[in-house]
Amino acid sequence: MTARLARLRGPNNEGLLLAVIVLVVIAMSLASPAFFTAGTFFALVRSSMVPLIFALGVLLVLISGGVDVSFPAIAIFAAYTTVTLFMDGSGGTALVIFAVAMLIGAGLGMLNGVVIARFRLPTLIVTLGTQGIFKGVLIAYIGSAYISAGDLPSAITEASDRHLVDVAGGGYLHFLIVPVVVIVLLVAAMLKWTVFGRSIYAIGGDTEAARRVGIRVVRTQVWLYMLVGALAAFGGVVYVILGKNANPQSLVGTELDIIAAVVLGGASIFGGRGSVGGTVLGVVLVQLINNNLVLVGIPSTWQRAAVGVLLLLGVSIQAFAATRGRSRPVAVQKEVAA
Amino acid sequence: MTVTATPVLEVRDIVKTYGGVHALDGVSLSLAPGEVHCLAGENGSGKSTLIKIISGVERADSGAITIDGTTHGHLTPNEAIRSGVQVIYQDFSLFPNLSAAENIAMLSELAERRVLSSRSRIRAAAQRVVDDLGLSLDLDAEVERLSVADRQLIAICRALVNDAKVLIMDEPTTALTYSEVQRLFVIVRRLQQRGVAIVFVSHKLDEVLAISQRLTVLRNGRVVESGDASGYTRRAVSKAMTGRDVSETRLVNDVAPDAPQLLEVEHLSRAGGFDDVSFALRAGEILGITGLLGSGRSEIAEAVFGINPADSGRILVQGKPRRIASIHDAVDAGIGYVPEDRLTQGLFLDIPIAENMVAASLDAYRTRFGLLDRRRIRRSIADLFGRLRIQAPNSSAVVRSLSGGNAQRVVLAKWLDRKPAILLLNGPTVGVDVGSKEEIVTILREQAAAGMGIVVISDDIPELVSCCHRILIIHDGHVVAELAGDDIDADEIQRRMAA
Ligand SMILES: Nc1ncnc2c1ncn2[C@@H]1O[C@H](COP(=O)(O)OP(=O)(O)OP(=O)(O)O)[C@@H](O)[C@H]1O
Numbered sequence A: 001m002t003a004r005l006a007r008l009r010g011p012n013n014e015g016l017l018l019a020v021i022v023l024v025v026i027a028m029s030l031a032s033p034a035f036f037t038a039g040t041f042f043a044l045v046r047s048s049m050v051p052l053i054f055a056l057g058v059l060l061v062l063i064s065g066g067v068d069v070s071f072p073a074i075a076i077f078a079a080y081t082t083v084t085l086f087m088d089g090s091g092g093t094a095l096v097i098f099a100v101a102m103l104i105g106a107g108l109g110m111l112n113g114v115v116i117a118r119f120r121l122p123t124l125i126v127t128l129g130t131q132g133i134f135k136g137v138l139i140a141y142i143g144s145a146y147i148s149a150g151d152l153p154s155a156i157t158e159a160s161d162r163h164l165v166d167v168a169g170g171g172y173l174h175f176l177i178v179p180v181v182v183i184v185l186l187v188a189a190m191l192k193w194t195v196f197g198r199s200i201y202a203i204g205g206d207t208e209a210a211r212r213v214g215i216r217v218v219r220t221q222v223w224l225y226m227l228v229g230a231l232a233a234f235g236g237v238v239y240v241i242l243g244k245n246a247n248p249q250s251l252v253g254t255e256l257d258i259i260a261a262v263v264l265g266g267a268s269i270f271g272g273r274g275s276v277g278g279t280v281l282g283v284v285l286v287q288l289i290n291n292n293l294v295l296v297g298i299p300s301t302w303q304r305a306a307v308g309v310l311l312l313l314g315v316s317i318q319a320f321a322a323t324r325g326r327s328r329p330v331a332v333q334k335e336v337a338a
Numbered sequence B: 001m002t003v004t005a006t007p008v009l010e011v012r013d014i015v016k017t018y019g020g021v022h023a024l025d026g027v028s029l030s031l032a033p034g035e036v037h038c039l040a041g042e043n044g045s046g047k048s049t050l051i052k053i054i055s056g057v058e059r060a061d062s063g064a065i066t067i068d069g070t071t072h073g074h075l076t077p078n079e080a081i082r083s084g085v086q087v088i089y090q091d092f093s094l095f096p097n098l099s100a101a102e103n104i105a106m107l108s109e110l111a112e113r114r115v116l117s118s119r120s121r122i123r124a125a126a127q128r129v130v131d132d133l134g135l136s137l138d139l140d141a142e143v144e145r146l147s148v149a150d151r152q153l154i155a156i157c158r159a160l161v162n163d164a165k166v167l168i169m170d171e172p173t174t175a176l177t178y179s180e181v182q183r184l185f186v187i188v189r190r191l192q193q194r195g196v197a198i199v200f201v202s203h204k205l206d207e208v209l210a211i212s213q214r215l216t217v218l219r220n221g222r223v224v225e226s227g228d229a230s231g232y233t234r235r236a237v238s239k240a241m242t243g244r245d246v247s248e249t250r251l252v253n254d255v256a257p258d259a260p261q262l263l264e265v266e267h268l269s270r271a272g273g274f275d276d277v278s279f280a281l282r283a284g285e286i287l288g289i290t291g292l293l294g295s296g297r298s299e300i301a302e303a304v305f306g307i308n309p310a311d312s313g314r315i316l317v318q319g320k321p322r323r324i325a326s327i328h329d330a331v332d333a334g335i336g337y338v339p340e341d342r343l344t345q346g347l348f349l350d351i352p353i354a355e356n357m358v359a360a361s362l363d364a365y366r367t368r369f370g371l372l373d374r375r376r377i378r379r380s381i382a383d384l385f386g387r388l389r390i391q392a393p394n395s396s397a398v399v400r401s402l403s404g405g406n407a408q409r410v411v412l413a414k415w416l417d418r419k420p421a422i423l424l425l426n427g428p429t430v431g432v433d434v435g436s437k438e439e440i441v442t443i444l445r446e447q448a449a450a451g452m453g454i455v456v457i458s459d460d461i462p463e464l465v466s467c468c469h470r471i472l473i474i475h476d477g478h479v480v481a482e483l484a485g486d487d488i489d490a491d492e493i494q495r496r497m498a499a
């Protein structure tokens, strides 16, 4: 019985999270008839897309035993720079724009990776520093102006209006959900089925032990931060497309919410643990609450508090699960088995 | 066996210093294929440091390493692995967050430079080694949730999963039972026949002499002796290591006839652990509890200390029945416990020795105003540091930089500082060199002579014989024999343990 319950709960409490989401959905549906509609659902999907991409990057870094707070700065740096490059109608399909932005993001990520891996500095401090640098350089050298829909490259404005599904009453499912889902699946596959992915878990579990079994820790970390930078840039471009504007002052400041969602999704702040499934659920839960508390009549001022309470709950469950698992096996039986 | 083949591994004039301390001072060593070469030396003599240099984990200040004819100034762990060097590290170096199977197979996945990782392939590889060793391990369990003994077995499996040319084992048997050690030795001999060169480090000298052909002794980072192992006795090895004669003879002080009963355990039982265990301990007495690992010997101590309380039975402390349902109850009753797994349960590795020593007894240093009495703390620290002869630059060095034996003395100091009436020690000298072992036993004798009641749980029979007034032998959770006085004899204990 308890074994089955444990299995339902999943290795990182994913099952529990799913149950909470279902409960919240039921509660909100009861509280407001306007809630349980396709429109609300599509809006939830839409508002989850950018946080989800960012969350994947945060997840990867957390698993490797670090904390990254520079991803919003990388995202807006890469997206804004790319937009200004293609602004004066100099062509560029959406694909090219994504590719260029992701290259820029990977470059900035590499900077993080090299400093962290080579000099073995604490990741939080390094990324706090680079966050400031990226934002400063963006505003000082690239541009500080708000770019509105009219001035955006045409490829971006066209992408903004591409819907996959439209529903009566104004709701729609944006086509960018397709690449977002593909990326989510790719990251999940990478973590599960590639030696690179497993090495990230190993480094997060014990960096010195990872070195000793022959993982090239420096190289792996540099690749990891490049990947995370590229993911952030992708999220940045999606953000610009969905918002139909490019503002160099945006995004920076949202990092803690994303980290909270990932930790809620079962990733450990001490490294070595976390899953894509849990991360998706964590992001969805936070967005569900952010989007819909108002709908059920709770003032928006309570949103932050609600997310805070959720986070505390999530971390407590993790801590509880950690102590529960450590009961000792029965010694005498072991000898009989041997 | 005389080996004339060209050495598979040769290290020359290795020097390694840590902030001015010479951990290794010009060490040379050569390994022939198919030989088991024992590296012996006191705690802190540089064995692990030499091993880490051979495996590329640490970089030597100077010196050269030749593997299979190729000379390296310094190696990376990768190069060492690819040249065929496999190491079982003293601290295991496992990933707590990954499954046992993945811990075992990860190294070979990496060595084969794979891109994709396959769960079934990993499981099959791990299963193969586990079967080969005849073990029953839960391969899907996360290593974090496994016992120390299981972790050590996993570390061994990992080193065997790849075909190595050189296999280095840094104290691979500290947590293993007698039968597991025997199985390991079978594998070692098989590898030897295949021409694998093996370096074996252990403080259990009987194991060393049973398995090795050659012996190199380090002292203070230098090779002091090297030769054919068959020319050595236990005594000669101890002497080479320490530079003095180490006494392992039995020496027990008489217990005063009117010494009070400190601890009486009556019909203690715990499901799945032990059944109907009774014994008593008087002030000034050292009681040994022994048995194979898994016999229940540790569980009895853990019940008396309230870690995993007993289901039934009675515990009397100084004549009064006490309910011991938690560690707190035990400490209140004046019981102290030095755990088995000192590195995870006993010490804070990254804080200084001094703070570790008083960590468990801060309450006793409270002044009238609830503040800490710094002066008294300093005095205690200085006293313990000297009394236990801890070898460290000073008491503000962090515990992680100590060798195994000295770390163990810090654990002991921590519990002695609480001045318990009754002290339980579980494997007090695991991983401790013969010289330090003698000193620790001497400290225990002194404590007992001063009126403390001491229980030593151990499978180190010579050590028990040398200091215990009485010895209980546990088998399958039952006390099968109690030996006292002249009946205490190493062979007899060995026979009863296995029976
Ligand atoms: N990272 C380090 N920093 C500082 N000193 C160190 C470090 N590692 C080892 N030492 C010192 O180097 C010396 C040799 O240590 P080493 O671990 O090689 O001893 P050992 O022979 O393996 O001992 P043991 O039998 O206790 O395992 C010791 O004095 C130790 O304190």
Ligand SMILES: [Mg+2]
Pocket: B047, B048, B049, B090, B170, B404
């Ligand atoms: Mg060592």
